[in-house]
Amino acid sequence: MRTITVQLGAEEARVDVAVDGARFRRQVGYRGDGPWGLTRWTDPADGAAYVVFSGALGGAADLLGPVSGPDDLMPTALVVDGAPVAVTPPAGALLAGHHLGFAAGPWRAAAAAGVVVHARSSLDADLGDLLAETRAALDWLLDFFGGSAPWGSDYAQVLVPDAPWLAMEHPGCVLLSERVLAADPVRRMAVLAHEAAHQWLGNLVSPAAWTDVGAFEGLAELLGQLTCRGLLGHDADPYLDARRQTPPLVRLPGDDPRTLAATAGLAEVAGPAQHAELYRSVRSSLTGDVFRERVRGLLLDRGGTATSAAQIWAALGVGPQEPVRVSLPVATRAEEGAWLRQVRDLGEEDPATVALWARRAFRAAPAKGGRVADAVAALGDRSVPRAAAVGLGAELVRGARRLD
Ligand SMILES: [Zn+2]
Incomplete structure (x- = not known):
């Protein structure tokens, strides 16, 4: 059994981890961007503070240190203290570090038919459609998979602002970007169902590596x-x-x-x-x-x-x-474009955001300014963040028919 207790403070969190009698404690500063790792943000609308944690994409290191891998599955309880509302995984669920996600703060909950959506208190949106669409997706998947629901009684989703992805499937705390509210309804249904399907495939059965x-x-x-x-x-x-x-x-x-x-x-x-x-x-x-x-x-x-x-x-x-x-060709560049210097400075923090920003920088760079040669050269350049190189690679194969 692994017990992780997170005591939230204003500047940092104290994390106590107990695994089979061994204990360690760490003080963790909050990240500003995200939600990736342990992040804290203040809602400009009302000054309320929220903490969101995602263990995906390496973020688990904030709670567990760098040793956590996808095969470190064990019964895990995650307890979060110091917030009016904490949305956490079911206690004792079999979880690896990358599964872990939680949300803490003055969340406002909307619920119907076994589905709960938590949103920041200032969010002025009708969540009825989201609740109904989620319920429909869950029912379709329950019929497909048979058996009982792997999430227990309520299926909990949390709407977070400014996420670089649309959703993340953390057990007991599915994170959704607020952008899903304005998304095309078909796309929204596909995202809700994708995350729900992960409760069986990814969470109940989970990757070995x-x-x-x-x-x-x-x-x-x-x-x-x-x-x-x-x-x-x-x-x-x-x-x-x-x-x-x-x-x-x-x-x-x-x-x-x-x-x-x-x-x-x-x-x-x-x-x-x-x-x-x-x-x-x-x-x-x-x-x-x-x-x-x-x-x-x-x-x-x-x-x-x-x-x-x-x-x-x-x-x-x-x-x-x-x-x-x-495999894209290896290229050398004469003089690097300004856009790529910005990508180089993105660092390795929050890989999803880094990949997204790199893709945006590529699209915004002048099409005739040698951006393709720059991006190709960046793929094999170890001083370019790997997540940025991955994002640039995706742009290159997507645009392979219309390269400048
Ligand atoms: Zn997925």
């Missing part, structure tokens, strides 16, 4: 797409058609970002949509019913154990597959 993350992302993505199509019918087709037109993944020179805690969960590395197409073709060859039975069999056999991508493919009765990865 960082290189296995893509396999789980692909299954959650496919289930999200199937939920969308099942609930919204042909209205979902334009979104799903666009979502499925995904470029290949890029192969970076040097370290494989799939093996790094800080980058393995990035969409550009894990390739959810690319992996989903592989599973979709297996499902077509097996028929939907057989595919569903084999996924259920995977859960029965592997629930609560770290599971490799190879074991997932074996459970489906087919050999392992990987999406295509393209």
Whole structure:
């Protein structure tokens, strides 16, 4: 049993971890950006302070130190003191560091039919549609997976501002960007269902190594797409058609970002949509019913154990597959563009934000100013943050047909 107690202070948090009689304590300063690792922000609307923690993308190090890996599964209780409301994982759930997420502060809760949405107190939004859409997605997936709900009584989601991603599937504390409220309803349903599917595939059965993350992302993505199509019918087709037109993944020179805690969960590395197409073709060859039975069999056999991508493919009765990865040419540059100097300065903190900013910087750079040569050179340049290189690689393969 691992017990993590987080005492929230104004400047930093005190974290006590007890594992099988061994104890350690650390003082952790809050990060300003995020939510990645332990972050604290003040709502400008009313001055209220919120703390959000995400253990994904290497953020677990803030609570557990750098030793935590995807296979450190153990019964874990996370207790958060010092906030009016704390949204935490179910006590005693089998969790690895990257599963851990919590939200603390004066959250306002809206609830209906076993779904809870926590939002900051100043957020003036009707959450009724979000509650109903989540319920519909959960019901579709409960029917697919069979058995009981892996999240216990209530399914809790927390709306957070300024997240670089749309959602993160932490057990007991699914984080959603406030941007989902304004998103296209089909896209919103796909995101809600993707995160809900992770409660089975990713949380109940979880990756053995960082290189296995893509396999789980692909299954959650496919289930999200199937939920969308099942609930919204042909209205979902334009979104799903666009979502499925995904470029290949890029192969970076040097370290494989799939093996790094800080980058393995990035969409550009894990390739959810690319992996989903592989599973979709297996499902077509097996028929939907057989595919569903084999996924259920995977859960029965592997629930609560770290599971490799190879074991997932074996459970489906087919050999392992990987999406295509393209090697981009090695380039040297004469003089580096100003935009790339900014990317170089992004640092290694918060990989999801770094990848996003790098992509934005590339798009904003003058198309005729040598940005493609700059970006290609950056892929193999170890002084460029790896998350930024991954983001730039995604831009390059996406735009491969219209390179300047
Ligand atoms: Zn996912």
